Structures are given as C-alpha cells and as structure tokens.
Amino acid sequence: MCIRDSDVDACPMKPDLKTEIPGPRSRELASNLSEYESRNVTYMDESWPVFWEEAEGVNVWDADGNRFLDFTSAFGVAGLGHRHPEIVEAMRQQSGRLLHGMGDVHPTALKGELCARLSALTFESWGAGKGKVVLSNSGFEAIETALKTARLATGKAGVMAFSNGYHGLGYGSLLGTDLEKFRGPFVDQLAEVTTRVPFGSTDLPEGDQIGAVLVEPIQGRGGKILPPPGFLAALRSWCDTHGALLIFDEIYTGFHRSGSWFACEREDVVPDLICVGKAMSGGFPISACIGKAETMDHWPVSPGEALHTSTFLGNPVGCAMALKSLEILGRAETISLVEETSAMLERQLGKFSHEAVVEIRGRGVMWGVELDRPAGPLLAGLLAEGLLFLADGPQGNVLSFTPPFTITEGEVSHALGVINRLLG
Ligand SMILES: Cc1ncc(COP(=O)(O)O)c(C=O)c1O
Incomplete structure (x- = not known):
C-alpha cells in the first residue's frame, strides 16, 4: 500500500510502461x-x-x-486508495462467514450498525436528531429512494432539479439528471414532473406541487461547479416555505471528496435527505439514502412486504467494508x-x-x-x-x-x- 511520505521506491512518482498503450x-x-x-x-x-x-x-x-x-479514484470510489488493506481484511473476514443475507427479511447485525453509523455521521452530527436509512446498491437507487420518500412525505409528485445536474440513469433518477444525451432517448417514458432551474439561481419558481428539491451541493460530472454562496441556503428556505424536502445528492462529494465529510457542511445547510454511495465502502456497490427520522417515518411500517427494497439490500460484505471504510475515514x-x-x-x-x-x-x-x-x-x-x-x-x-x-x-x-x- 502506498502511504503518503513513504519511501519513493514503494510508491514511485511516475508510471511504469512496458508496452505501447493499449498493449x-x-x-x-x-x-x-x-x-x-x-x-x-x-x-x-x-x-x-x-x-x-x-x-x-x-x-x-x-x-x-x-x-x-x-x-480518477475509479469514479470517486477509491478515496482511501485502491485495495486499502484494512478494507480488504474486513471483506475477507466477512466473506469467510456470510456472503449474502436476506436484507429486508432476515438481516444481519452489520446492517443495523451501518445504519446507526450513517445516522451519527450525518443528522446526529449536524444536531438534527436521529437519521434513518434505506440502503441500496448503486447511487441512482439511493436517489430513487429519496424521490419516493419525498412523494410519501409531502404527497406531492413534482421535483425541482437543476441544469447540468447528474443523479444517475435509472428512470427515477433521470427526473433529476439534466444531460440531454442520457435523457433524450427515453424522455417520452419519463413522467413530466420536473421543474428545471439554473444551478446557482436563487430566483426560484413558485410550485405548490413540488415535493422534492434535488441538488448536488457541488456538481461533479457536470464539471466541478461550486454553488454560489447562499444558493443552498436559499433552497433550504424555499423548501421550508413550500413544504418540500431538500435532497442533497452527495454520492460524488461525500466522504471527504470535497474536503469535508459532506459538501453541505461547508455551506452549513442541513438537508432533509442525503444520498451517498461511491466511496462509502471503497469498492463494493453499496449506497444509502439517509433522512431525518421523522421524515423517513412517512414510510409505513412494513406489513410483511417492504414497499421499496431489493435482493442485495444491506449485503453483509458491503456493510462490513463500509463500516471499516467509515472508521478509517473518521481517523484524525x-x-x-x-x-x-x-x-x-x-x-x-x-x-x-x-x-x-x-x-x-x-x-x-x-x-x-x-x-x-x-x-x-x-x-x-x-x-x-x-x-x-x-x-x-x-x-x-x-x-x-x-x-x-x-x-x-x-x-x-x-x-x-x-x-x-x-x-x-
Ligand atoms: C452526483 C451523482 N449522483 C448519482 C450518481 C449515480 O451513481 P451510480 O452510478 O452509482 O448509480 C453519480 C455517479 O457518478 C453522481 O456523480
């Protein structure tokens, strides 16, 4: 493992090419x-x-x-470096015991631990009480959980999303993603519920039917666009006035990528829901939508069949890797x-x-x-x-x-x- 300041031979500065590229x-x-x-x-x-x-x-x-x-950190996943030895060890130990559980039926202790840790890192650390979590596999799934949460919590179907935004490519997340090349071929299959607003604008429209305001606190794939000062705060106050939920997509920016645990901390704005993924486990497909407990409690108690789940939800290997990764990320x-x-x-x-x-x-x-x-x-x-x-x-x-x-x-x-x- 190449550690900063270690001997240069173990972590040489220049690439080492043996063939033409591609070989x-x-x-x-x-x-x-x-x-x-x-x-x-x-x-x-x-x-x-x-x-x-x-x-x-x-x-x-x-x-x-x-x-x-x-x-690239391989799409922002390997913030701690590829194949971090402690994460590999956590994965090895867990995979020697249990590779797969029954996420929403017979779960593992690890799932509970990870949800509690994510709550502690977000809403609890922001002084906003407990958070509750829905785990998923890819980033776009976390976005779709957030959009469904907003629909349930507000009763409103509309979504405010921003120019040049990227939130993934599922049909639900395409309501937020703005890049024409991704939406174009499928646009006639998407519900017409999105109000598109220029990223950074504080001149926000009226919208009684908007239940979700979905935004990246720093646009990542859109070209590393920083929010103008006051923009995220203006979204917070718009949501408060209009009865909508503020969803921060920190799938790219989360877990120190933007220099702090989460990009919203720099702006001192607390969302209702935050979506994370990518760097959470250092290499296992796992993501999460975390919301204020009272917001998440708009989901009904499971009557035996979850309204929103998937086969691999809370996979124990992913949870073990994420817990180790979060521990390392938290070290001084x-x-x-x-x-x-x-x-x-x-x-x-x-x-x-x-x-x-x-x-x-x-x-x-x-x-x-x-x-x-x-x-x-x-x-x-x-x-x-x-x-x-x-x-x-x-x-x-x-x-x-x-x-x-x-x-x-x-x-x-x-x-x-x-x-x-x-x-x-
Ligand atoms: C801000 C943001 N949201 C959502 C996603 C989608 O995540 P995934 O590709 O894991 O579905 C990405 C992926 O790059 C992203 O950068």
Missing part, C-alpha cells in the same frame, strides 16, 4: 469483449481502453503489466491527509497555466480544469503516458482531478507537466 493483451481482451457485451457499454478505439488487472493505492496495473497512476490521520492533499492540489493547480485553460475550479480533492476544447484526445494521450484521467462537463472539456487522498505532490506535478506538454 497487446488489452487489445485482445477488447476484441473478445466487443463480441459479447452490448456495444454501448465499453468505449473502444485504437487508443482506449486498457484492461485493469490489479490496483493498490494510487497505482493500477493492466493486463499487459503496465502501471498507471489513477487520478485521514482527516489531516485530506486537508494536506486538498491544499496541495489547490497549490499545484493554482500554479498551472496554459492558453487552453479556461478555468480551474474545485474544492477539496475534486477539481476540474476547464479547457477550450474537448478533452478526449488529451485523455488518450495521458493514458498513453500512464496517467488515468476522466473528463466531465456537458462538452467533455473539463479534465477531472479526483485522485485518491494519498496522491503525492510529486505525482500531481508530474501529471501537470505531461498535461502541459500534451496540450502543446
């Missing part, structure tokens, strides 16, 4: 995959993808033995690591300049470098140099920096040097 094995695997996987899923061209085989800390090895530096050393890495990224990105850069923005360990051009060719060039990056924004022109918290200054400065060179 022969990755090419062969891509050709096999393309025969059997829906062609819409894995993007493939002559420069992309590499097939991952192993990862540790900020390092990823592919099927050809090349070592890459990961500036993790919190100071996040502070140092946040300051380091701000410092390094603050020094970066190139004529192709339109704006550099972000907070904590989530930053975007907006370019005057699509980032696709740059991503391929970076991959060929052993640097894993993704791009965000509706035009795909925001180079995203969301590395594991353990990324070093040397690694960031190396990457920025390569970016500068590739931008020409």
